Amino acid sequence: MTNLEHTKIFKAAGIEMWPAEKIQAFRKALLDWYDKEKRDLPWRRTSDPYSIWVSEIMLQQTRVDTVIPYYHNFLDKFPDIAALAAAPEDAILKAWEGLGYYSRVKNMQKAAQQIVADYNGVFPKNPQEIAKLKGIGPYTAGAVSSIAFQIPEPAVDGNVMRVMSRLFEIDADIAKPASRKIFEAVVRELIDPERPGDFNQALMDLGSSICSPLNPQPEISPIKAFNAAYKNGTMHLYPVKSKAKRPVPMNLQGIILQNKEKQFLLEKRPSSGLLADFWTFPLIQLDLDAIPGTVAAEPESAASIQTELLVAEEFQKLTETANKSDKKLPSFNQIEAKLSEVVAEKYGLKPVWLKAETGSVNHVFSHIKWHITGYYGRVLTKEDSRLPEQCRWVSENDFADYAFPVPQQKMWQQFKQQTRKEFGL
DNA sequence: AACACGGGGAC
DNA sequence: GTCCCAGTGTT
Structure with a gap:
């Protein structure tokens, strides 16, 4: 995506883009905070793309605390791509039992078999190739690309959309699929090319703590100086999110x-x-x-x-x-x-x-x-x-x-x- | 664009 | 009860 396309998106969404100096300052504030406050999570102690991939699939719509024991057990049972590709289906389902959204693990196994067949069992490093893998959508492609390979791709999840909607007072409904590209464009402008993985994870950490959905604490936020909604007293209006249907x-x-x-x-x-x-x-x-x-x-x-x-x-x-x-x-x-x-x-x-x-x-x-x-x-x-x-x-x-x-x-x-x-x- | 697809935690 | 959550595939 070119800068010109970003400009069009920002204009349509009423987003004011920052000058380069402000972007630099934002990156520093966010990453300095992350370096001090980041959570010690199992998948942050590895650079193995497979392990990071497993964590990202498990974390889809699922909380960190829930994932941690499953993550250890899964890597114990299926330590690498080849092991996952060759595993019996009942074994992978059992390892996912209780985690929900069970097509995740079936798709992940299909992707592992794809990697064995097409990439000689080595996880691809190209974001476009990564995005082709079964079960890897825009979020996970960006997360794995940035975290495992230091490629400056946005990883826009619910946390990131919430943070950005408050920072820029973005009115786009984050429940609508079409809104994601707006937030991706914003992150693409902001992301630190030197530390893209840390940048993405810092946004998620911030979103799950200080910039939480219900009780945000913008006054103690490391990026409160950049927060338009906070400065304008409109925090309660963001993010805009339409309600889901009742079961x-x-x-x-x-x-x-x-x-x-x-x-x-x-x-x-x-x-x-x-x-x-x-x-x-x-x-x-x-x-x-x-x-x-x-x-x-x-x-x-x-x-x-x-x-x-x-x-x-x-x-x-x-x-x-x-x-x-x-x-x-x-x-x-x-x-x-x-x-x-x-x-x-x-x-x-x-x-x-x-x-x-x-x-x-x-x-x-x-x-x-x-x-x-x-x-x-x-x-x-x-x-x-x-x-x-x-x-x-x-x-x-x-x-x-x-x-x-x-x-x-x-x-x-x-x-x-x-x-x-x-x-x- | 809307829907199918799990489960648990916080309040 | 309510709302939320490190989303993707199918139609």
């Missing part, structure tokens, strides 16, 4: 089935979409309103029990902990019939239901909100010849071999704490 609620039934060997039925999710290739108890989307003969149940009877399978004490105990939901739902008997139908059809199994609502799990994703109601049953017959390929009976001891998303971990914890001891399992 859409979705109700699911979680089927916890056990066979005579005490194994649990797990199902691998499809290879694309939400939580792709992760394992959960089977999740069914029952349309409760469509169950024939459905009658709205009284709250206290919403969880009825197969009493003949339980001793009196257990029944008493379960009744006491009956569903407290104030929603009008079909009774367990009605749901049970429908669940049996679905389980027979989909899994070729005939469960004996032991308990309604082993628990209720809520889990919020960025765009969906799951409400899972758990149902516990046993399969007494040994007719699982029709078990779908994506399903597997797994004993608890082997759960560690399977990548579980957090909703599954919540279902499992709830089952262990509430249901299992009631049945002496």
Whole structure:
């Protein structure tokens, strides 16, 4: 991008560009602060492009404190590009378990294989080549280029947009994709060609501390002399950011089935979409309103029990902990019939239901909100010849071999704490 | 340009 | 509850 194009962008966005002396002073103020205050982070103790790349992928939409243990474990398991390229998919998913945005690690492995195939296993140093790698977008390309190779490329993330929007009173909505190029142009003008990696990281450190979203402290900022919003008393107006949509609620039934060997039925999710290739108890989307003969149940009877399978004490105990939901739902008997139908059809199994609502799990994703109601049953017959390929009976001891998303971990914890001891399992 | 894609931490 | 976060790929 030429200087002329920058000028056009600045003019359109109403940004006043600084003279060279002011830019020099800004770089010095920022980097002097960084040299004193920078955080001691694991990926700042290496110059290995692969390690820096791993850290940047993990840090996408994820906090530093969350990333640190994953970073160490990942490099331990997959110490270099060749190891990552050759790793089995279940191993890389397990290493990413709980970190979220799981396509990140799949794309990173594809990129590692790209590097092995096209670059002889050596991480490319050219920003244009780096940007072609799977999972590396404009931010990560700039971050790796500048931090690992000292190439003066902007690395514009949420922090940098917040800092710059306050410094220059930029009104562009930072939630809009189109705004990023404005901030990139600004950083491209400001970035220190001698220390581009430190410059980018200094902006991010500043954004996550003094220039934080909620309680910024511009009065103690090392660059407060450059902060237009602070000087003009308009800090509260920046950054401009439109609000995200609310997650859409979705109700699911979680089927916890056990066979005579005490194994649990797990199902691998499809290879694309939400939580792709992760394992959960089977999740069914029952349309409760469509169950024939459905009658709205009284709250206290919403969880009825197969009493003949339980001793009196257990029944008493379960009744006491009956569903407290104030929603009008079909009774367990009605749901049970429908669940049996679905389980027979989909899994070729005939469960004996032991308990309604082993628990209720809520889990919020960025765009969906799951409400899972758990149902516990046993399969007494040994007719699982029709078990779908994506399903597997797994004993608890082997759960560690399977990548579980957090909703599954919540279902499992709830089952262990509430249901299992009631049945002496 | 809008949407899909996780999860946790701060207040 | 609210908002936020070291973004990218797909449509």
